[in-house]
Amino acid sequence: MATPKKKTNTKKKSTVKKTVKTTKTKAVKKTIAGKKTSVTVKAAKKAAPKTGTSKTTTKRASAKSKTVSTKTAKPVRDISYDPKAIEQKWQAKWEADKLYRAVIDYSKPKHYALTMLPYTSGDLHFGHWYPMAPSDARARFKRMNGYNVLFPIGFDAFGLPAENAAIKRGIHPKEWTYKNIENMRRQLKSMGAMFDWEREAITADPEYYKWTEWFFIQLYKQGLAYRKMSAVDWCPSCNTTLAREQVVGENRVCERCGTPVIKKNLEQWFFKTTKYADELLNFDELDWPERVKVLQTNWIGRSEGASVIFRTEAGDPIEIFTTRPDTLWGATFMVFAPEHPLVDKVTTPEQREAVEAYRAQVARESDIEREAVDKEKTGVFTGGYAINPVNHARIPIWIADYVLMSYGTGAIMAVPAHDERDFEFARKYDLPIVQVIKPEGESEAGELKAAYVGPGVMINSGPFDGTKVNAEKGRKNPGISAVIDWLEEMGIGKEAVNYRYRDWLISRQRYWGAPIPMIYCEKDGWNPVPEDQLPVLLPDDVEWKPTGESPLKFHPTWKNTTCPVCGEPAVRETDTMDTFMCSSWYHLRYLSPHYDKGPFDPVEYDYWMPVDTYTGGIEHATMHLLYTRFFHKAMRDAGIVKGNEPMIQLRNQGIILGEDNEKMSKSRGNVVAPDELVEKYGTDALRTYLMFAYRWEEGGPWNPQGIDGTARWLRRIWALFTDASDSPASASVETKRTLRRRVHQTLKRVTRDFENFEFNTIISSLMELLNDMYKAREAGAVGTPEWDEATEIYLKMLAPVAPHIAEELWTNQLGKPYSIHQQSWPQVDEEAAREDMIELPIQINGKVRDRITVPAGASEEEIKAAALASEIVKKYLDGKEPKKVIVAKGRLVSIVV
RNA sequence: GCCGAAGUGGCGGAACUGGCAGACGCGCACGACUCAAAAUCGUGUUCCCUCCGGGAAUGUGGGUUCGAUUCCCACCUUCGGCACCA
Numbered sequence: 017m018a019t020p021k022k023k024t025n026t027k028k029k030s031t032v033k034k035t036v037k038t039t040k041t042k043a044v045k046k047t048i049a050g051k052k053t054s055v056t057v058k059a060a061k062k063a064a065p066k067t068g069t070s071k072t073t074t075k076r077a078s079a080k081s082k083t084v085s086t087k088t089a090k091p092v093r094d095i096s097y098d099p100k101a102i103e104q105k106w107q108a109k110w111e112a113d114k115l116y117r118a119v120i121d122y123s124k125p126k127h128y129a130l131t132m133l134p135y136t137s138g139d140l141h142f143g144h145w146y147p148m149a150p151s152d153a154r155a156r157f158k159r160m161n162g163y164n165v166l167f168p169i170g171f172d173a174f175g176l177p178a179e180n181a182a183i184k185r186g187i188h189p190k191e192w193t194y195k196n197i198e199n200m201r202r203q204l205k206s207m208g209a210m211f212d213w214e215r216e217a218i219t220a221d222p223e224y225y226k227w228t229e230w231f232f233i234q235l236y237k238q239g240l241a242y243r244k245m246s247a248v249d250w251c252p253s254c255n256t257t258l259a260r261e262q263v264v265g266e267n268r269v270c271e272r273c274g275t276p277v278i279k280k281n282l283e284q285w286f287f288k289t290t291k292y293a294d295e296l297l298n299f300d301e302l303d304w305p306e307r308v309k310v311l312q313t314n315w316i317g318r319s320e321g322a323s324v325i326f327r328t329e330a331g332d333p334i335e336i337f338t339t340r341p342d343t344l345w346g347a348t349f350m351v352f353a354p355e356h357p358l359v360d361k362v363t364t365p366e367q368r369e370a371v372e373a374y375r376a377q378v379a380r381e382s383d384i385e386r387e388a389v390d391k392e393k394t395g396v397f398t399g400g401y402a403i404n405p406v407n408h409a410r411i412p413i414w415i416a417d418y419v420l421m422s423y424g425t426g427a428i429m430a431v432p433a434h435d436e437r438d439f440e441f442a443r444k445y446d447l448p449i450v451q452v453i454k455p456e457g458e459s460e461a462g463e464l465k466a467a468y469v470g471p472g473v474m475i476n477s478g479p480f481d482g483t484k485v486n487a488e489k490g491r492k493n494p495g496i497s498a499v500i501d502w503l504e505e506m507g508i509g510k511e512a513v514n515y516r517y518r519d520w521l522i523s524r525q526r527y528w529g530a531p532i533p534m535i536y537c538e539k540d541g542w543n544p545v546p547e548d549q550l551p552v553l554l555p556d557d558v559e560w561k562p563t564g565e566s567p568l569k570f571h572p573t574w575k576n577t578t579c580p581v582c583g584e585p586a587v588r589e590t591d592t593m594d595t596f597m598c599s600s601w602y603h604l605r606y607l608s609p610h611y612d613k614g615p616f617d618p619v620e621y622d623y624w625m626p627v628d629t630y631t632g633g634i635e636h637a638t639m640h641l642l643y644t645r646f647f648h649k650a651m652r653d654a655g656i657v658k659g660n661e662p663m664i665q666l667r668n669q670g671i672i673l674g675e676d677n678e679k680m681s682k683s684r685g686n687v688v689a690p691d692e693l694v695e696k697y698g699t700d701a702l703r704t705y706l707m708f709a710y711r712w713e714e715g716g717p718w719n720p721q722g723i724d725g726t727a728r729w730l731r732r733i734w735a736l737f738t739d740a741s742d743s744p745a746s747a748s749v750e751t752k753r754t755l756r757r758r759v760h761q762t763l764k765r766v767t768r769d770f771e772n773f774e775f776n777t778i779i780s781s782l783m784e785l786l787n788d789m790y791k792a793r794e795a796g797a798v799g800t801p802e803w804d805e806a807t808e809i810y811l812k813m814l815a816p817v818a819p820h821i822a823e824e825l826w827t828n829q830l831g832k833p834y835s836i837h838q839q840s841w842p843q844v845d846e847e848a849a850r851e852d853m854i855e856l857p858i859q860i861n862g863k864v865r866d867r868i869t870v871p872a873g874a875s876e877e878e879i880k881a882a883a884l885a886s887e888i889v890k891k892y893l894d895g896k897e898p899k900k901v902i903v904a905k906g907r908l909v910s911i912v913v
Numbered sequence: 914g915c916c917g918a919a920g921u922g923g924c925g926g927a928a929c930u931g932g933c934a935g936a937c938g939c940g941c942a943c944g945a946c947u948c949a950a951a952a953u954c955g956u957g958u959u960c961c962c963u964c965c966g967g968g969a970a971u972g973u974g975g976g977u978u979c980g981a982u983u984c985c986c987a988c989c990u991u992c993g994g995c996a997c998c999a
Contacts, residue, residue: 266996307993310917314995321999338999351999393997418997428999437997516998637994708938709925719925725938731953768929776926780937787937857933862980864933902979907932910979 097734099698103820107208115835116210118166120623127163128624129155130603130663132632132640135172138196140203142680142718143633145690147669149703150712150775151631152209156816157770159210160841166624168606169204169211171197173220175595176254176272179528183560189528190556193220203691208699208819210837217605219598224605225530226551227615228598231647232533233544234654240288241522243542247422248521250280255565256525257284259594260518261315261639271639284523285532285591289646293318293515295660296645304666305713311637317516320490322500324509326350326402326429328362329410334402337424337514340434341499342485344406345477346452347429348442350413351395353421354378362413364399371396371415378417393418393441404429405508407478416441424514432467439467452476453485520643522594527558527567529592537579537586545588546580552588566590599640600647603627603662615656627663634668641666667773670715672706677717688718700818701727707775707817729783730821733814736789737807737825745799747792752802753852755792758785759806760849763842766813775817782813808832809842858883859910860892868909876903883909 110116131151134144155167178189185192197218204211217224235241249258249268253275262271269276289296293316299309321339328334334350352359354375363371374396395416402413418437419428432442433451442449451464453472474483474495479502485495491511503509523532531552533545545552555574558567568574568590579586601615607624608617648662673679674686681687693702705726710716747755762785769778789797789806797803807830815822815836826836851872856879858866866888870879880901883889892913900912 264994307917311994314916317995317998319998336999340999391997416997419999420997423998425999430999435999437999440997514998516995634993711926714919714926716925719939722925722939728953729938735953772929774929777929777937780927783937855933859932859980867933900979902932904932904980908980910932912979 096738097731097821099700099730099821100695102824103206103208103699106820106823107205110835110837111205111213113835114214115837116167116212117214118164118168118212120620121164122623124162124164126624127155127158127165127629128603128627129158129165129167129629130606130627130631131167131169132630132636133170133172133599133602134200134204135175135177136193136196136200137177138199140200140690142672142688142690144204145207145702146672146706146715147631147633148204148209149207150669150707150773151629152207152211153703153707153775153816154629154770154773156210156819156837157841159837160812160816160839162840165210166215166606167210167212168215168217169209169213170215170217170602170606170609171200171219172595172599172602173197173218174225174529174592174598176256176526176528179526179560182528188556190220193528206691206694206699207703210819215606215609217602217609219530219595219602220528222551222553223610223612225598227605228530228593228601229533229545229550229552230547230615231601231651232530232593232597233547233550234656235287235650236534236544238650238654240291240650241285242288243283243285245281245283247279247281248284249277250282251275251277254526255563257282257521257523259521259596259639261520261642262594282523284521285534285589286519286521287646287650289520289643290515290517292646292649293517294513295649296517296642301661301664302666303664305634305668308634308637308641308666308668311634312642315517315638315642319514319516321496321512321514322503322509323425323512324405324429324503326405328358328413329401329403330361332358332361334358334427335425336427336429337512338429339489340431340496341503341509342474342477342480342483342493342495343431343434343452344404344429344499345474345480346431346433346450347404347409347411348432348448348450349411349430350402351416351419351428351430351438351441352398352413353419353426354415354417355421356415356419356426358427359398359415362398362400362402367397367399371398374415393437393444395441395445397445405506406503412447414441414445422518423516433464434467434469436467436469439464450476456484520594520646522597523591524594525566525569526592527554529595530598531568532589532591532593534589535577535580535586536589537582537584539584540579540581540586542589543580566592568592596640596643597647600644601651603644604657621657625657626659626661629665629667630663631667631669633671667713669712670710672710672715673717675718675720680718688720693723697723697727698730698820700821701730704730704779704817708779710776712773712775726779729779729786730818732786732790733810734821734825736786736793737811737829745803746796747800747802748795751792751795751797752800755788755797755802755806756845756848757851758788759809760845763809763813764844764849767841767844770816778813778817782810782817785810811836812839812842815839854906856883856906857908858886858889859908860889861913862910864908865889865892872906876905879903879905879909883911 129151131148134140152167155165159165173193178193181187181192182189219225219228232241249260249263250256251258251270251273253273254270257280258270258277263269263277264271267276297313297316297318302309319339321337322341323335323337324341324344326334326336336350338344359371359375374394393416395414395418398413398415400413401410403409404411418441419426430438430441430447431452432438432447432449434453439449441447449464451468452475453468454475455468455470455472471486472484474480474485477483480499483495483498486493491497491500500509500511504511531554533550533552534542535545536542555568555571558571560567561570575588575590577586577588578584604616604621604625607620611617644662648657649660651657652660671679674684674688676684676686678684678686690702701723705723708726709719709722762781765781766778769775769781789810792803792806811822811826811830815826819837823834823836826832827834853869854872855867855869857864858868866886868879868882868886870882874882880903883901884898889911892911896913898911898913902910904910
């Protein structure tokens with residue numbers, strides 16, 4: 017570049033340029049070039065001199081003078097940056113060189129960076145780029161920091177969409193899936209990520225699902241897989257059962273297709289996730305977002321209380337769970353769920369007809385109707401009575417739809433005085449209400465207007481009258497604790513914990529999934545397929561039912577086999593596993609995707625596990641992220657894996673919405689196709705834009721114009737590095753010092769932000785530094801050692817975010833040794849980063865009135881003296897002594913007048 | 914109803930120890946270059962006033978403090994999750 021522009025960016029107030037206006041320090045005025053003297057427009061406007069400095073530098077005048085100088089400057093112009101060519105070239109070379117192959121290296125610390133594997137729906141969209149590209153940048157950062165980084169990728173390939181496509185278009189799910197994988201692989205490669213493709217795993221490959229089946233058998237052997245008849249959620253559109261986690265929203269719809277689910281009584285396979293409920297509530301070893309921990313905690317829904325045995329008049333025990341054993345003396349009736357097994361037995365002949373009618377009515381109601389909170393409670397008296405074990409009161413037994421068979425024991429003691437639902441019910445059916453907790457300090461209460469649920473003193477409670485009860489739950493509440501002790505002593509109840517969490521229903525009545533490797537024999541019942549016969553392969557020759565019913569069930573021969581125990585003819589389970597089972601262990605298959613002596617090579621396991629950083633969407637908080645933790649703990653207890661947790665650090669990105677601020681979907685037509693953007697702007701621009709435009713954990717609506725900003729930035733980088741500058745190495749000492757300071761300050765910030773997943777500020781710091789480097793170049797910094805250091809550090813910081821342009825400029829422009837991605841992350845030179853002069857604002861009565869510039873090491877006294885010497889301060893003081901002067905070192909001076 | 918997160922210019926966002934609010938970028942306006950456009954470069958861009966200067970402002974109202982986007986209290990709004998959970 018022939019003529020450096022004689023201009024200063026007057027807009028910026030960044031630390032490189034300090035325009036100081038006090039009389040005392042007026043001379044201290046710096047730009048990165050160290051020799052600019054013009055009063056800048058903004059400064060003139062903002063902090064206009066009070067000291068008689070000429071006001072002739074008006075906006076117009078200064079703008080004009082700049083205009084003149086611009087004419088002599090050649091604008092930065094570049095046409096040679098061709099992202100497409102550069103990106104394709106380097107991607108091919110990196111692949112040929114196996115630059116991202118991750119192999120065990122005991123001389124280095126390992127870092128397992130994992131990003132959630134994509135489902136093989138056909139197209140890689142923004143939902144994939146947004147988590148993956150920044151995760152890749154961070155993995156690259158870790159690698160440059162000396163870690164041996166594993167950043168694998170694979171495909172979640174089983175599941176319904178493939179089967180639906182098969183039904184709709186007559187393509188075999190396998191064909192549809194593997195065609196999609198091919199396309200997605202190409203798209204993923206266009207991202208330029210450091211994926212180690214030799215570790216790719218596909219969950220629908222027999223060499224993969226063989227081990228998914230094997231894991232099922234291990235769970236079975238551990239007693240954690242069982243078959244049970246129960247009322248399960250069924251999606252009529254997907255034609256399959258669903259796990260409770262897969263039923264979402266207040267309309268209780270299928271997580272995948274949005275169809276309201278119905279209940280069906282079916283015998284299905286479950287995993288005993290509840291066995292680990294307590295351990296899953298422990299997040300001590302995890303660096304996970306608070307949000308996710310709260311979601312999982314609420315999902316598991318632990319409540320502490322007591323289990324108490326009531327009895328029917330015939331002596332049958334009725335177990336109930338209560339969080340308020342302190343209110344046992346106020347139980348004036350009992351309520352059973354209509355499906356409760358004792359209903360038949362306690363119902364009297366006179367009430368039988370009413371009870372049967374009510375049960376029939378409830379059975380007709382959908383779950384949504386039945387569980388609507390605002391619905392008025394209904395119920396029917398059974399005619400039977402129970403005995404309250406604490407006071408031997410004879411209380412009526414009702415059935416009502418507000419008691420659910422699926423929670424607790426399906427029976428409750430009703431304490432209308434201290435439970436809102438029971439109160440409402442008692443009022444409606446005119447049942448007695450007995451108050452047993454009185455708010456402290458109040459006299460004996462009159463008639464209750466509403467249930468009292470606060471703390472107080474126990475009354476009408478026999479031996480416990482006068483006992484104080486606070487608002488705490490469980491044993492933490494001394495009143496409740498005393499009652500529990502007494503219940504245990506009397507042998508009528510005990511401390512108990514109840515969970516909202518349910519066992520994981522894993523049976524799916526579908527074809528495209530890993531077969532459940534179980535065999536049923538009339539004589540020997542259910543037994544696992546012998547492990548040496550795995551995998552149970554899916555048959556290819558199947559016929560699709562338009563109804564969506566599993567073709568496995570109708571296959572003429574597939575299910576026929578022999579019993580592994582007696583050798584007689586037997587049948588296979590025709591259900592397949594929930595695909596969440598496949599994804600519960602994919603991070604283990606990446607370790608050795610072709611290993612055939614087990615699900616993973618233990619040598620690889622010992623080196624790489626656990627996953628150090630896991631990135632993906634928060635929508636999996638109570639599904640995949642909970643399943644995989646359960647899976648790991650169960651396999652730990654089976655002696656197959658080690659440690660308590662599979663993924664130590666978790667970070668969730670937000671969601672990119674469409675331009676219309678709605679979720680991207682084909683039907684809305686607001687889907688942004690990454691392929692087109694890569695074509696138009698290049699991968700580097702797209703990657704950096706995704707990092708720059710949002711707080712990564714928040715996401716937000718897509719702004720089609722925003723990407724121009726990062727594309728422009730990359731072009732400006734290109735221009736700075738490729739324009740031959742003929743300016744001599746003429747920079748002043750101050751310019752060079754300032755350049756180094758800015759480089760090392762930026763490095764410090766960028767390093768910190770990478771560690772913290774704060775990608776947007778990484779890019780903005782790099783943009784700022786580029787602006788400073790342009791100024792330094794104008795001031796003749798090119799050719800100096802400081803400039804060379806700046807360019808080298810700049811490209812190294814750029815390498816993780818924009819790997820292609822960084823490589824091109826590094827290798828071909830600077831002529832440094834290939835590859836930049838194998839270089840070490842630069843070290844911060846703290847001395848260089850240190851400011852030697854700092855500008856301090858002076859506040860008078862809380863408002864900034866002036867600024868002074870002092871040496872960074874100035875003492876409090878010196879700063880105070882300098883501040884009080886300011887003309888402006890003197891004006892405000894008006895000859896008086898300041899009431900108070902506060903010097904916040906390195907921050908500001910605050911004067912109270 | 915319960916649990917959680919978030920409210921900052923026209924927009925995305927920054928301010929990481931309680932210390933200069935609005936960095937960086939988008940958009941927009943004006944100017945340069947161009948036959949023209951694009952690209953590029955430059956300047957400006959929170960709001961208000963009497964435009965010299967000053968005032969107000971980080972969802973709202975209070976509080977602590979020399980000083981609050983940051984801490985405390987109350988409330989409002991938006992988003993996410995759970996929801997008759999005994």
